[in-house]
Amino acid sequence: MTTIKPKIASNRSDSSMKNESRGKLIIVEGIDGSGKSTQIHLLEKWLAYKGISVFKSEWNSSEMVKEITSKGKKKGLLTPTTFSLLHATDFADRYERNISPLLRAGHFVLADRYVYTAFARDIVRGCNPEWVKKVYDFAIKPDVAFYFKVPVDIAVDRILIGRPKLKYYEAGMDMNLSNDQYESYRIFQGRIIEQYDSLAESEGFTIIDGTMNIEEQQNIVRKKIMPLLDHQTSKTRIRR
Amino acid sequence: MARTKYKDLGKKTVEFYGQGIKNLQDIEIKGRLIVIEGPDASGRSTQIQEITTRLEADGHAVLNTGLKRSELVGRGILEAKRDYNLGRKTLALYYAADFADQFEYKIIPALQAGYIVLADRYIYTLIARNLVRGLDRTWCHNLYGFAIKPDIVFYLDVEPSVLIHRVFQKNSTLDHYESGADIGLSEDMYESFLIYQKRISQEFHAMQKKYGLIPINGNRTVQEIHNDLQKRIDIFLQRIGHQ
Numbered sequence: 001m002t003t004i005k006p007k008i009a010s011n012r013s014d015s016s017m018k019n020e021s022r023g024k025l026i027i028v029e030g031i032d033g034s035g036k037s038t039q040i041h042l043l044e045k046w047l048a049y050k051g052i053s054v055f056k057s058e059w060n061s062s063e064m065v066k067e068i069t070s071k072g073k074k075k076g077l078l079t080p081t082t083f084s085l086l087h088a089t090d091f092a093d094r095y096e097r098n099i100s101p102l103l104r105a106g107h108f109v110l111a112d113r114y115v116y117t118a119f120a121r122d123i124v125r126g127c128n129p130e131w132v133k134k135v136y137d138f139a140i141k142p143d144v145a146f147y148f149k150v151p152v153d154i155a156v157d158r159i160l161i162g163r164p165k166l167k168y169y170e171a172g173m174d175m176n177l178s179n180d181q182y183e184s185y186r187i188f189q190g191r192i193i194e195q196y197d198s199l200a201e202s203e204g205f206t207i208i209d210g211t212m213n214i215e216e217q218q219n220i221v222r223k224k225i226m227p228l229l230d231h232q233t234s235k236t237r238i239r240r
Numbered sequence: 241m242a243r244t245k246y247k248d249l250g251k252k253t254v255e256f257y258g259q260g261i262k263n264l265q266d267i268e269i270k271g272r273l274i275v276i277e278g279p280d281a282s283g284r285s286t287q288i289q290e291i292t293t294r295l296e297a298d299g300h301a302v303l304n305t306g307l308k309r310s311e312l313v314g315r316g317i318l319e320a321k322r323d324y325n326l327g328r329k330t331l332a333l334y335y336a337a338d339f340a341d342q343f344e345y346k347i348i349p350a351l352q353a354g355y356i357v358l359a360d361r362y363i364y365t366l367i368a369r370n371l372v373r374g375l376d377r378t379w380c381h382n383l384y385g386f387a388i389k390p391d392i393v394f395y396l397d398v399e400p401s402v403l404i405h406r407v408f409q410k411n412s413t414l415d416h417y418e419s420g421a422d423i424g425l426s427e428d429m430y431e432s433f434l435i436y437q438k439r440i441s442q443e444f445h446a447m448q449k450k451y452g453l454i455p456i457n458g459n460r461t462v463q464e465i466h467n468d469l470q471k472r473i474d475i476f477l478q479r480i481g482h483q
Contacts, residue, residue, distance in 0.1 A: 096327030
């Protein structure tokens with residue numbers, strides 16, 4: 001056997017993607033209880049009402065990874081590194097199968113949490129910030145990234161008002177912040193906010209005051225999205 | 241050659257490929273990490289068995305580790321491989337998580353306790369597989385920035401045309417993934433295997449300098465390869481003893 005096919009110089013989908021026409025990626029970040037999901041929901045409804053093809057991608061685990069993470073979580077086996085890599089696996093699966101193809105097909109993709117959630121959480125857990133960012137550097141930069149900024153007590157009170165049962169890692173119990181799960185959760189969320197705040201400038205977040213009225217916030221969101229829209233609708237019109 | 245026995249390998253600090261892991265930055269290890277890389281059916285496990293026997297006879301505590309054996313995701317990986325819809329980056333990260341689990345829970349503690357860790361493959365196989373599947377070289381390297389540099393890494397270099405016979409002696413069928421059947425190299429499984437293994441081998445040669453891999457001619461008999469490996473390991477351990 002001597003015929004060996006020539007090596008393909010580059011078959012990277014990520015590099016080719018930059019040159020192609022693509023959809024728009026809009027993401028929201030903020031801690032639980034910051035109101036970001038309400039805002040992205042309203043944005044989705046508005047875009048759909050305007051006849052724009054829009055897809056929402058949530059920060060939920062795929063079945064495959066859920067099985068493994070839940071096993072690891074139950075056993076308390078996860079280290080910051082494995083926790084980070086398993087969630088990166090999960091994100092990559094969603095990115096490769098869902099977000100990336102949708103964008104390449106020219107759709108609007110709204111993501112409730114994106115790589116910044118992983119950055120903030122992993123860095124708080126003690127992963128090296130440079131490393132985490134490199135692991136996720138295959139993910140395309142969003143067209144707009146909204147950060148819903150809310151003082152930790154307001155957001156945490158919104159979540160804890162019903163005294164929900166928090167999961168071990170969700171409450172940050174693995175970091176020995178406090179023996180009380182609610183106190184641990186509060187400290188953990190406070191640290192996540194610190195990370196978001198430090199990412200805000202370098203990543204170009206559009207910061208929205210999450211203590212304002214829902215309508216006021218939505219107004220700012222829509223104003224910010226408007227310029228992307230003109231482009232999209234004109235293109236759609238040409239296609240027809 | 242007279243066999244000299246060493247009770248103590250001496251302490252050393254660890255060096256990472258990248259930023260490393262926070263709580264391992266300043267650790268001292270008393271053991272040593274020896275890696276044997278090579279494709280499936282290249283005779284790695286036989287060699288590792290023989291070397292383990294010898295090292296234990298010399299009074300060293302030895303721990304064998306390999307890929308795909310972590311408690312965390314070991315079983316899941318096998319299931320995931322059956323799902324060929326998985327993206328390349330997803331699979332790459334999945335393997336990295338599996339490796340990290342073994343690295344933190346098995347390799348590091350054993351090294352701290354003074355074991356010689358004989359690793360049946362390390363990050364290089366994982367990187368080579370990713371590269372053959374078209375992932376970015378820098379990304380693959382950075383991904384494993386948490387791993388420490390082994391003390392010595394051997395690579396069993398076997399001609400694909402020789403390798404295929406060993407595969408048949410071992411399994412009688414070709415493995416889907418190890419034949420690169422997931423990346424559409426050829427309709428013909430036999431040809432696909434040869435192309436895939438050739439590419440893996442090329443990636444190993446390309447990595448040789450950067451990672452200091454020592455190529456070992458794996459086309460020889462088990463005994464010949466063993467003599468070669470054992471001699472190199474003896475010299476390595478002897479050098480430590482004199483320091």
